Amino acid sequence: MSASTTTGTTTGTSTGTSTGASNGTSASSTPDWRGVSAENQDEIPDSVGIVLRDRSRRLLRSLLRPHRRTLALVLAVVLVENSARLAIPFLVKEGIDKGIPPMQTGQGSGTLVAIVAVVGVVVAIQAVSRIAFLLLTGKIGQQVLLELRRRVFRHFQRLSTAFHDRYTSGRVISRSTSDMDAIEEMLDTGFDGLVTAALTMVGTAVLLLVLDLRLGLIALLSFPFLIWLTRWFSRESAKTYRRTRETVAAVIVHFVESMTGIRAVQAFRRQGRNEEIFEAVNDDYRLANERAFRLVGLFMPGIKLIGNITVALVLLYGAFRVFDGAVTIGVLTAFLIYLRQFFEPMQDISQFYNTFQSASAALEKLSGVLEERPDVSAPEQPHPLPVAHGEVQLEHVHFSYVKDRPVLPGLDLSIPAGQTVALVGTTGAGKTTIAKLVSRFYDSDQGVVRLDGIDLRDLDDTDLRRHVVMVTQENFLFAGSVADNIRFGRPGASDELVRGAAEAIGAGSFIEALPDGYDTQIASRGARLSAGQRQLIAFARAFLADPAVLILDEATSSLDVPSERLVQRALRTILHERTAIIIAHRLSTVAIADRVLVLEHGQIIEDGTPADLIDAGSGRYADLHEAWLASLV
């Protein structure tokens, strides 16, 4: 299981320390309000900076491999570009030293014009190679990004629901959006800056030494200071950067929650307290930001200081050398220009740095996700099953969500094709688990689940999904029309079929009453529809899919009684030729089943037709039935 995502997830074990930490750092004026939680599940340890871990490097390599040739070309282009750029100050020196004297002595301006012409050509080369470089790297970057987006999206879709339950949608979304943005931003600005800065540094250093060894050495004296300052900055900014991210996350969470929960906020007169909390998290964010600003505020002038001192020293020592005739004025000028070229990009490093950090952290997390293996894996040689009868068998099935806390301690259950089975039992009895195993959202720890005698693990996903469909309480509607949402169950179904499905389960009348009928667009996940209406649409979707096995997990819980009864009436026809597993709290739904299973702690304690169980008079089901009858009066 997930080596990557659970690193640092010290759920439960780190109670003491994490309490202390979160209370110590968060708003002191409002202690305790946030409560304790397993913090920072995603956080990358401090040591991860620009140096990437193996898995990130593996990912990067695999992404760049298709671009090997272009990258070689990029390398050539960038060398040309930098040589051209670095040649210019040298040519200026030539112009001053060799072009001007002939003119002063009246020998004409031929040399100067020639040199200026060369400079012109070099500038043209620089321009062309620069554009080529930016276009090539930009294109590679975008292609890599698109490929990464595709891979991540596919991978998340492939990972099991167990993974999604654990990982939560919020983190999936932030992996696929904000982490992707971080990488994109680096491709946008950082990569170019890094390459240029590195090449400029090396190139300039060499050229300075070649132009004049002594003067060059003076200039290079600044290196140790630069390195020291940069390292200090990178270390400190890693810390502040992390703090900024944490605090801004707190601001966003609090903001979004109070806006989405505004009804509760206002109904419970929560505004004052909320503002107090918001001001506290906002102030934390301000402080973190201020620290980051101050850090840059030290780093940038620091670089400037080193740069200016170097320039002054070069100027001073250079002036003496010129005075002594050891170097020419042209060389001194070239030095001043080079130093400028050298220190200018250094200023920007502070800007790139955060970009790099967030990009490498993002890559780290994404590579972790991509190496996550699906718990429910696809078979290597799928057993084809074009038509299913719907016979379901569970054989010695063991299952637990948490180690040593079995939900199903060895369950045997056989459902013949066409039977409607109702599962009854208290919360935690294992009803939903059975549903999830039959629809292969999870795989059993031990034992086998079979459809028409074939192990589910040997079935191709497409086959399995065509034959087994589960409808849950959670009735997600996608953006698009109502018809589109129903058609989701069977792509390409005609409008008549869609209507037919909706009418069969009694959703036709309310859909037709919507502003645009079946073409009504569903805005923000159906917020304007009632829970019951959403459920009816989800139900129509499953009905249209026409599976051999239909699983209904509390699928009618939000319906009012008349609608539910309508659905039930429809179910009697729909389920006639079909295997069905129904989970419901309300016994009215159970009544249509051919067979009732009463579960307790993952074991079947009663099994029979509803009538038989009631007639028995003393069983668990009979008691429930009794209580239910009483509640109706």
Added chain:
Amino acid sequence: MPPSSVTRSRPVQQKRRSVTSLWRLRGYLRPYTGSLVLMTAAATTGVFVSISIPLVTGALIDGPISDGDRGGILPLGLLALALGIVEAALILIRRWVQAAAVLGVETALRNDLYAHLDRLPMAFHSRWQSGQLLSRVTGDLSTIRRFSGFGMLFLVINILQLTVVTSLLLHLYWPLGLVVAVAAVPIVYLSMSFENRYVAVSRRVQDQQGDVATQIEESTLGIRVIKSFGRSEHAFEAFDTRATRLYDSQLAKVRLQARFFTFLEVLPNLALVVVLLLGAIAVGRSGLSLGTLVAFITLMLQLVWPVASLGYILSMAQEAMTAADRVVEIFDTEPDIVGGTTQLSEPRGHLRFEGVGFRFPDAETDVLHDVDLEVLPGETLAVVGATGSGKTVLTGLVPRLYDVTAGRITIDGVDVRDLTLPCLRQVVATAFEEPTLFSMSARENLTLGLPDASDEEVRAALEVAQASFVDDLPWGLHTRIGEQGMALSGGQRQRLALARAVLAKPRILVLDDTLSALDVHTEALVEQALRNVLARATGIVVAHRASTVLLADKVALLQDGTVTAAGTHSQLLATVPAYADLLGAMAETDAEVSA
């Protein structure tokens, strides 16, 4: 695809003068006047210092070196050193002062925006998605911060530097100065037009990024449905179409950027060519000293950044104005549900609906009309109705989450609109069907309506709601729950919401189908405990099931937005078929007939 209703329902934005919006926010800068003055002073001085360094270089070459005055080198060299140190120090001062000021402005704005949003009524919030509000509180405020701290200052400084350096160049050697001054105009123009195109393409990229994000969000939240129908391929295609479209725009952006960046970088080199050619010729003809030429070249290089960044800063100003518009738009929305002045010192909880009607602002039909109800102190009323009959709206009217559009609601004879909001909402507490939990400790979530509740009170409320599962959470009452904490089941969430409402000890307790996600067994226990609570308060219970209705003394049947029948449960059961139908009393016979 972003839902079209979002843009449609957004308040119509008038072409307001953006400058005005930005100007209106100036008050936030006032506490930092001193800092601003200091910042500007440091920046201005910095300009002059940085200009003087090349001049010293020139003087050094033309003076001591040409004159053979070895002793003159050291003082000038040291002057250059001193100036360099001063320049760095000035930058340090500016940045440090700036940090506190601009972040202070941003933080204050964000606090005020939040406080304002907290007071805007439900009607506002149902029109605005939290994402739109969030982008104002984060993105727009940072844009304003960047402009007020950085853009505004450099707009002034750059223009200053441009004028000073150009006039200096003109003064040093006017033909060269003229070349530079003339060249600056098309460059500023070009970089501005680049910048505008860049902003346009960036917007497009941003929108498309939003599309991709929406698609990701949907496929993630709907993952179980997608999986259960085996439709991953379909989801991928929808995603891929948008991702590819984004990729195309990104490439357009790359192409534009490549040209723009190259332009910016080649610019100083082109300038060098011109200055070298003209300057050398001038030196050759002895119109110009060598020292001046060197000073000239270094000064010119200093001009590149202010010239090139002018376009950037101007577009930054534009963005800041748009951002200010969006922020001011929210500040300008007045809360239309404001409290009255009456306080109830000893509320009894006598609730009356008198001819109440309600209609959503953009709707054509009433959700509720002519609703007359009376609930005496201590009495409990059950509201029964089919899905969509307006029950939830009815409950929202009492604490004024929405205001009635006809008739009135009174508590102890006082119109709820005459009561102060804190007073009203203290009298009324609601447990919602879809409970909202915040990423806070369980305790903080429970004590929403009674922040200083004692431990005993919390215990008692948990007892009523059968929510003792809280003790089994890893850190008990201190466990963080909600989105960013422990995940709870629907039933657990409902029980917490119920406990929260009970804990507030309201005179009027509203339960909006609060027990729908509970299993039969738990429901029975909760109902048992609720009886005691409801005996002491006035209650409104929205119910789907007969068992819940039995908590009430009387029942009102809501059909098509109005009360069609009222009485006790058994009366209605006996005389109103629609009622019996709704509560499923017929279900049994129905089932038996077909069995």
